[in-house]
Amino acid sequence: MGFLLNKCTFKVYNSELINSCEPFDCDNPDLNDFFHNDSLKYHDELLGKTYCFTLDENPEIIVCAFTISNDSIKTFLLPNARKKKVIKDIPREKTMKSYPAVLIGRLGVNKKYRFIEGETERTGKQLMDFIKSWFIDGANKTGCRFIVVDSYNDVIPLRYYTENQFIPLFSSDEQEKEYTGIPIEAILATRLMYFDLIILKR
Numbered sequence: 001m002g003f004l005l006n007k008c009t010f011k012v013y014n015s016e017l018i019n020s021c022e023p024f025d026c027d028n029p030d031l032n033d034f035f036h037n038d039s040l041k042y043h044d045e046l047l048g049k050t051y052c053f054t055l056d057e058n059p060e061i062i063v064c065a066f067t068i069s070n071d072s073i074k075t076f077l078l079p080n081a082r083k084k085k086v087i088k089d090i091p092r093e094k095t096m097k098s099y100p101a102v103l104i105g106r107l108g109v110n111k112k113y114r115f116i117e118g119e120t121e122r123t124g125k126q127l128m129d130f131i132k133s134w135f136i137d138g139a140n141k142t143g144c145r146f147i148v149v150d151s152y153n154d155v156i157p158l159r160y161y162t163e164n165q166f167i168p169l170f171s172s173d174e175q176e177k178e179y180t181g182i183p184i185e186a187i188l189a190t191r192l193m194y195f196d197l198i199i200l201k202r
Contacts, residue, residue: 002119002120002121002126003116003119003123003126004053004063004064004123004126004127004130005126005130007055007056007057008053008054008055008056008063009053009054009056009059010051010052010053010130011051011052011053011054012049012050012051013035013039013050013051013052013062013065013067014040014043015040017052017054017062018036018040020059020060021054021059021060021061021062022060022061022062023036024036024052024062024065024108024110025110025111025112026064026065026108026109026110026111027111028108031106031107031108032108034067034106035050035065035106035108039065039067039106042067042069042105047069048067048068048069048103048105048106049067049068049069050065050066050067050106051065051066051067051068052064052065052066053065053127055113061110061113062110063109063110063113063123064107064108064109064110064113064123064124064127065106065107065108066104066106066107066108066127066131067104067105067106067107068102068103068104068105068131069102069103069105070100070101070102070103071101071102071103071148072098072099072100072101073086073098073099073101073146073148073169073194074097074098075087075096075097075098075099076097076098077179078169078170078179079170079171079175079179081171082169082170082171082175085167086099086169086194086196087099089196089198090145090198099145099146100142100143100144100145100146101144101145101146101147101148101194102135102144102146102147102148103147103148103149103150104131104147104148104149105150107127107149109123109124109127110123124160125163125164128164131147132147132195132197132200133200135147135197136197136200136201144197145196145197145198146194146195146196146197147166147194147195147197148169148192148193148194148195149161149166149192149193149194150190150191150192150193151166151190151191151192151193152189152190153173153188153189153190153191158191161193162193164195165195165199166193166194166195167193167194167195168191168192168193169191169192169193169194170191170192173188173191176188176191176192180192
């Protein structure tokens with residue numbers, strides 16, 4: 001994870017940091033608005049907590065940021081075939097109606113730091129590797145089997161999560177609409193995806 005761990009510092013994204021840093025710009029107006037205006041409200045309401053990496057050579061620059069909260073995958077609400085796919089690596093004696101997960105509510109990378117010269121992996125990949133390792137660390141205070149995300153239903157974010165081994169929770173847009181109560185004629189703005197952390201424990 002070269003660049004992020006060697007040349008950046010991990011911090012809590014709070015009001016002091018926001019006031020001391022340049023405005024964070026990940027080239028997505030919705031995400032920018034969230035990190036500028038809503039992330040602290042989420043924290044105050046205990047709905048999510050935001051973290052970031054700042055650049056060591058200029059701590060006023062936020063390189064990337066993400067918001068996480070508690071969640072679960074409720075397999076009893078899934079189509080049978082999808083349920084089997086999600087829990088196929090879980091021992092039968094551990095079968096439950098839902099499984100603990102952490103939700104990545106928001107994630108963005110500064111548009112100027114997505115590609116770092118000399119790095120073999122893009123900053124977004126390094127950030128996701130960090131998040132994954134964080135939740136299998138022995139110091140983690142709670143059980144967390146999955147990471148889930150409600151990805152924008154667009155080519156670039158879907159490709160990003162797919163390249164990071166996330167799998168759609170539903171097999172198609174139509175199936176997701178059906179099982180989440182979205183009218184079939186509506187546009188599906190996001191896709192639910194998941195990553196099984198047990199992969200990293202083996």
